[in-house]
Amino acid sequence: MNTAPLRPYWYPVARADEIGDGPMSTQLLGERLAVYRGKSGRYGAFRDLCIHRGTPLSLGWVDGDELVCAYHGWAYAESGQCTRIPSLPEGRPIPAKARASAFPARERHGLVWVALEEPVSDVAAFPEADDPSYRTIWTTYHWKASAPRVIENVMDFAHFPWVHPGVLGHREKPVYPDVAIERTGGGFAYTVDDEATNAIRRYTVSLPLALHMWVGRRGAAGPAAALAPTTAPDERITGLFFAARPITERETMFYFGHARNFALDQADAVWAERNTSVTEQDRRIVEAQRPEELPLDLSAELHLKGSDAPAVEYRRALARMGIEAQPGSTS
Numbered sequence: 001m002n003t004a005p006l007r008p009y010w011y012p013v014a015r016a017d018e019i020g021d022g023p024m025s026t027q028l029l030g031e032r033l034a035v036y037r038g039k040s041g042r043y044g045a046f047r048d049l050c051i052h053r054g055t056p057l058s059l060g061w062v063d064g065d066e067l068v069c070a071y072h073g074w075a076y077a078e079s080g081q082c083t084r085i086p087s088l089p090e091g092r093p094i095p096a097k098a099r100a101s102a103f104p105a106r107e108r109h110g111l112v113w114v115a116l117e118e119p120v121s122d123v124a125a126f127p128e129a130d131d132p133s134y135r136t137i138w139t140t141y142h143w144k145a146s147a148p149r150v151i152e153n154v155m156d157f158a159h160f161p162w163v164h165p166g167v168l169g170h171r172e173k174p175v176y177p178d179v180a181i182e183r184t185g186g187g188f189a190y191t192v193d194d195e196a197t198n199a200i201r202r203y204t205v206s207l208p209l210a211l212h213m214w215v216g217r218r219g220a221a222g223p224a225a226a227l228a229p230t231t232a233p234d235e236r237i238t239g240l241f242f243a244a245r246p247i248t249e250r251e252t253m254f255y256f257g258h259a260r261n262f263a264l265d266q267a268d269a270v271w272a273e274r275n276t277s278v279t280e281q282d283r284r285i286v287e288a289q290r291p292e293e294l295p296l297d298l299s300a301e302l303h304l305k306g307s308d309a310p311a312v313e314y315r316r317a318l319a320r321m322g323i324e325a326q327p328g329s330t331s
């Protein structure tokens with residue numbers, strides 16, 4: 001996969017609660033990063049390499065809003081500019097080339113996001129996570145799979161009766177109604193009226209690697225009523241959010257956000273365990289799919305009208321972004 005088209009987008013690199021007083025080492029699209037939270041609460045993200053002697057900046061420490069290298073104490077501001085070289089005698093200037101490669105970083109929905117180039121779109125929306133009447137939890141998973149494969153699996157619902165029987169679907173009800181794909185500014189959306197589990201699921205895909213899913217009960221008035229913003233406050237709504245961080249082309253960190261406006265007194269661990277057991281059911285399939293990279297040439301696999309419409313739209317959209325999958329190895 002050529003990763004250049006993926007660089008100007010936001011990706012989660014950590015949960016905000018994973019970042020403590022010091023910098024954290026992480027990886028995005030093959031690039032090793034040092035990410036830290038400064039005293040002011042703002043985030044900094046650098047290529048994890050000090051220009052002086054190649055020491056990972058993630059070995060250093062945070063001083064105010066700056067990151068200090070562990071080897072000779074050079075300090076770098078959020079912009080990447082070196083602001084202090086302790087060994088320089090009085091009056092000798094800091095060389096102009098003394099910089100860290102800095103990337104845009106910010107916190108949103110409880111995650112820390114980084115883009116490797118000036119981002120062309122905003123962090124994908126997760127409205128329930130910003131709504132105090134919901135309780136939001138995050139679980140994260142490390143998959144040996146390509147990120148587009150991971151996200152395509154989330155938009156696929158025809159696998160529910162087979163991979164998640166009794167949880168998300170029922171084998172005696174394998175047929176889903178056709179979905180209509182609606183193009184949006186940052187991707188596309190569709191609604192699945194699922195009689196089998198009495199749920200309405202509204203999917204919003206934010207290219208390239210995020211997806212929000214609104215899940216409500218199937219009301220007697222049908223999906224339009226269930227989706228209206230006037231939804232009764234006692235309605236049980238779940239907001240799900242999925243974002244993939246490509247660690248490399250074939251390795252992914254999968255961030256799963258789950259927001260509920262009911263069972264608020266129930267232990268979060270119960271929900272986290274449920275999300276993990278469902279996600280594990282998917283992992284054994286997705287890690288085994290071949291080729292490893294999502295085939296963007298539509299003739300490479302067989303697509304069914306109806307249930308495969310989101311996947312077809314997704315593959316076309318990634319191809320339009322200029323992404324090319326490696327048909328290559330099947331190892």
Ligand code: FES
Nearest residue numbers: 050052053069072
């Ligand atoms: S290697 Fe970073 S300050 Fe010398």
Ligand SMILES: [Fe+2]
Nearest residue numbers: 159163164282
């Ligand atoms: Fe699944």
